[in-house]
Amino acid sequence: MLPIVLPACRSGQAPPVLQPRSGPRPTPHGGSTVRVQIGVNGAARVVALDLEEYVRRTVGAEIVVSTADAAWAERIYEAQAMVARTYALANLGRHADEGFDLCSTTHCQVLPHTPRPTRWDDVIAAAVDATQGLVLTYDGRPIRALFHAHCGGHTSDADVIWPGTPLPYLRGVRDPFCLRERPAHWTFHIAAATLARALDGSPGTRVDGRLDGFQVVERDEAGRVLMVALTGARNDVMRGEELRSAIMRAEGPASLQSPRYTVRRDGDTFVFEGEGFGHGAGLCQTGMVGRIKAGHTPSDVLTYYFQGARLVSLDRLTS
Ligand SMILES: [Zn+2]
Numbered sequence: 001m002l003p004i005v006l007p008a009c010r011s012g013q014a015p016p017v018l019q020p021r022s023g024p025r026p027t028p029h030g031g032s033t034v035r036v037q038i039g040v041n042g043a044a045r046v047v048a049l050d051l052e053e054y055v056r057r058t059v060g061a062e063i064v065v066s067t068a069d070a071a072w073a074e075r076i077y078e079a080q081a082m083v084a085r086t087y088a089l090a091n092l093g094r095h096a097d098e099g100f101d102l103c104s105t106t107h108c109q110v111l112p113h114t115p116r117p118t119r120w121d122d123v124i125a126a127a128v129d130a131t132q133g134l135v136l137t138y139d140g141r142p143i144r145a146l147f148h149a150h151c152g153g154h155t156s157d158a159d160v161i162w163p164g165t166p167l168p169y170l171r172g173v174r175d176p177f178c179l180r181e182r183p184a185h186w187t188f189h190i191a192a193a194t195l196a197r198a199l200d201g202s203p204g205t206r207v208d209g210r211l212d213g214f215q216v217v218e219r220d221e222a223g224r225v226l227m228v229a230l231t232g233a234r235n236d237v238m239r240g241e242e243l244r245s246a247i248m249r250a251e252g253p254a255s256l257q258s259p260r261y262t263v264r265r266d267g268d269t270f271v272f273e274g275e276g277f278g279h280g281a282g283l284c285q286t287g288m289v290g291r292i293k294a295g296h297t298p299s300d301v302l303t304y305y306f307q308g309a310r311l312v313s314l315d316r317l318t319s
């Protein structure tokens, strides 16, 4: 059976900046406007969207509720809306050098280039309205509301996956709900030569054309790969997420789908077997769905994954 929920793939999300920001409060352009780049390359354009409109558009792209879960759809979208709003505010100006705030890919949050009507539009609109202005905060500022599709049973400390200042609300938590919701096992086969080519495609992961061995040398408590030793034309120890990003860039989002994997060599092929989808920090979307279906409120769900964070109305933050 198909997964009950098909969150948009967060696996390719770029490393976040984990240093707490001490800059201005959330709305640097005045009002709650988000400048978003829609489209890529020659077709790219920047549009200024009201924050709530931005949230409405991204929520439907970042999580798709299955018809079977219609009874919980509004609460699921309420939770995602609060995460989306918080993420947008915490990341305003992320692309300031390029003349906009957020892009519309998994690097920031996905926004459809051409919105098309879906069966959930009214539900999403109601969920965004019901949570209007609500954001997750820590120390009076919007948090880095990272999220991913499926943690495989345990999230990880964000600063372990990407080195940086530890953020108290981005600590690993146990999560049996996603596993109950749907399985998260995957296998990825790749020829050694293809893998070498993929790694040579990124400057930080070069193997100079030949890869003989790929060995995990360090994991975090949740089992996510932190460091990998490579042998071949050159021998090197590299950070797991850097390698995973390089492989995903070359082989697509269905390749190394999470940092929680084992790897073995089978002849000329490397075989990766893993659990979960996405980086594993912050909110687990599948676990969030499972919790809401079990009767947890959106607020309880969010403060479970972002421990110590508080939901606050934006009015109170900016006043
Ligand atoms: Zn971006």
Ligand SMILES: [Zn+2]
Binding pocket: 150, 151, 152, 153, 154, 175, 177, 178, 179, 284, 286, 287
């Ligand atoms: Zn989970």
